[in-house]
Amino acid sequence: MIRVGVVVYPGFQLLTLAVVSVFEYANMSLAQPLYAHTLLSEHGGPVASSCGVQVGTVPFSGARYDTVLVVGDTVVTQGSPGMLAFLRRSARRARRLGAACTGAFNLAQAGLLEGRRATTHWAHVAKMRHDHPDVQVEEDSIFVQDGSVWTSAGASACIDLGLALVEEDAGPDIARLVAKRMVVYHRRTGGQSQHSALLELQPRTDRIQKALSYAKSHLAHDLSVEELAEAASLSPRQFGRVFREETGQTPAKAVERLRTEAARLMIESQHLPVETVAKETGFGDPDRMRRAFLRAYGQPPQVIRRANRADARRA
Numbered sequence: 354m355i356r357v358g359v360v361v362y363p364g365f366q367l368l369t370l371a372v373v374s375v376f377e378y379a380n381m382s383l384a385q386p387l388y389a390h391t392l393l394s395e396h397g398g399p400v401a402s403s404c405g406v407q408v409g410t411v412p413f414s415g416a417r418y419d420t421v422l423v424v425g426d427t428v429v430t431q432g433s434p435g436m437l438a439f440l441r442r443s444a445r446r447a448r449r450l451g452a453a454c455t456g457a458f459n460l461a462q463a464g465l466l467e468g469r470r471a472t473t474h475w476a477h478v479a480k481m482r483h484d485h486p487d488v489q490v491e492e493d494s495i496f497v498q499d500g501s502v503w504t505s506a507g508a509s510a511c512i513d514l515g516l517a518l519v520e521e522d523a524g525p526d527i528a529r530l531v532a533k534r535m536v537v538y539h540r541r542t543g544g545q546s547q548h549s550a551l552l553e554l555q556p557r558t559d560r561i562q563k564a565l566s567y568a569k570s571h572l573a574h575d576l577s578v579e580e581l582a583e584a585a586s587l588s589p590r591q592f593g594r595v596f597r598e599e600t601g602q603t604p605a606k607a608v609e610r611l612r613t614e615a616a617r618l619m620i621e622s623q624h625l626p627v628e629t630v631a632k633e634t635g636f637g638d639p640d641r642m643r644r645a646f647l648r649a650y651g652q653p654p655q656v657i658r659r660a661n662r663a664d665a666r667r668a
Contacts, residue, residue, distance in 0.1 A: 355522060357390040358418035358443070360456075361410060362426075362436065367402040368508050369424040369453040375515030378531045379523060387523060391418075395435040403427050413439040420518065421447045425454025425507060429477055432459040440465060449518070451503035453511035460502070461485040469499040474507030512537055556599040560585040564592070564604075569611050572635040576608050608635075613649045616642055620654050621661045627654055 359373060376388035394400045397412030403426065413435065421443040432440070440463040444450050452460050457473040458481065460466050470489045473481050478492040491497050496505040496514045505514035512535070520528035556562045567584035568576050581604055582592035596604050616634040619625060627639045636642035643653045650657065 354386070355388050355419045356417070357388055358393050358416075358421045358447075359390055360393050360421065360423045360436065360439070360459075361400050361402075361408060362394060362424075362430070362433070363400055364403050364426060364430070365400070365424045366427050366454065366508075367404055367406055369456070369511045370402075370408070371509070372422060372424075372453060372511040372515040374535065375512055375519060375531060378534050379519045379527060382527055382530045382534065383523065391416075393439075395433055395439075418443065418447050420449040420451065422450075423452040423456035423459050425452070425456045425474070425511070427455075429455050429458050429480055432462050437463040447501075449501050449503060451505075451514060451518070453505045453514060454507040457481065457504040458484070460504070461488055465502065466504075469502055470497050471499065471502070471504040472497045472506055473504065476507070509537075556596075558595070558599065560587060561596055561599050564596070565607065565611070568608055569615070572612055572615055573633055574635065576604075576635065578604050581608075609645050610649070612636060613642075613645045616654065617646070617650070617657060620658050630654070 357376060359370070361370070373390050373392075376390050380386040380388055392400075392408055392410040393413055394410035395413055397410050399407040400410050401407045421440070423440070436459065440450070440460060444463075444465050450460065450465065454474045455477055457466065457471050458477070460471070461481065461484070466485065466488045468487060468489070470491055471481075472478075472491045472494040475492060478490055481488060481490050494506065495510050496503060496517060498517070503514060503518070505511055516528050516532055516537075519531055556565060564581045564585040568581060574580060578589045578593055581596075582589040585592055587595065593604060596602075596607070600607060602610075612634045616630050616636065619630045619634065620627075623630075625633075627642070631637060631639045631642040634642070636645065639654075646652060646654050646657070652660075
């Protein structure tokens with residue numbers, strides 16, 4: 354049985370506690386339960402989250418845990434002396450230590466990220482670099498593993514972190530089954546961007562949003578202005594004008610962003626040939642995809658794939 358201690362504190366962000374659900378679904382997916390989790394706090398008893406929901410906890414003690422995780426907050430908080438002492442003690446005794454979102458700051462405050470690669474919520478990357486210059490911050494990663502220490506980006510990225518831990522413990526097939534049961538993407542690779550093209554485009558009307566959603570679901574199509582305009586129930590001329598007004602980009606440029614985002618995910622998480630990735634994401638040929646990657650990431654697909662494999666070997 355893998356004992357997981359999850360550290361919470363007053364004002365923690367409830368969504369980052371979703372990592373516990375990953376372990377719950379893993380137990381449901383196995384013949385025998387693998388995980389036993391305990392919610393921990395400095396003094397024990399009920400602890401209120403930032404939205405007011407309370408959870409029951411037990412106080413820090415000398416109990417041993419295989420894995421100790423710190424949840425995050427909506428803001429950066431200074432860990433109490435008791436919490437930091439517990440984390441330092443856990444670093445010596447536990448097999449793994451991890452943090453979601455701003456919980457990475459608590460690990461850094463305890464001196465546990467010195468010289469390590471780590472990530473946190475994108476909105477707090479600058480503060481992490483300022484407050485803890487000894488940490489090698491990877492600002493655009495979903496999660497980072499450096500030896501026995503794991504950190505994730507904000508909010509829902511804790512689920513990706515949990516799935517990665519389950520994959521390490523029980524294998525990729527179980528992790529995929531857990532993701533399917535939780536109705537989430539299996540799992541975003543650690544190096545995947547924290548930013549989504551659909552979120553960054555932020556159209557104001559449902560019609561343009563509908564066109565973008567259609568495009569993301571049909572990347573292998575030509576996705577001409579006429580096809581997108583039909584999805585938005587607008588004339589091609591009106592669609593082109595409204596699309597640019599709402600997103601600040603042409604339809605062609607937005608489609609390229611969606612394609613490069615999807616292609617990068619496939620490059621990082623699958624072992625498909627570059628030619629297949631280019632075909633399935635609508636680029637048609639590898640050279641066209643290569644040029645799009647250079648514009649978006651400054652690197653061709655092969656370099657990103659090699660870097661991702663190197664990260665996996667270091668982990």
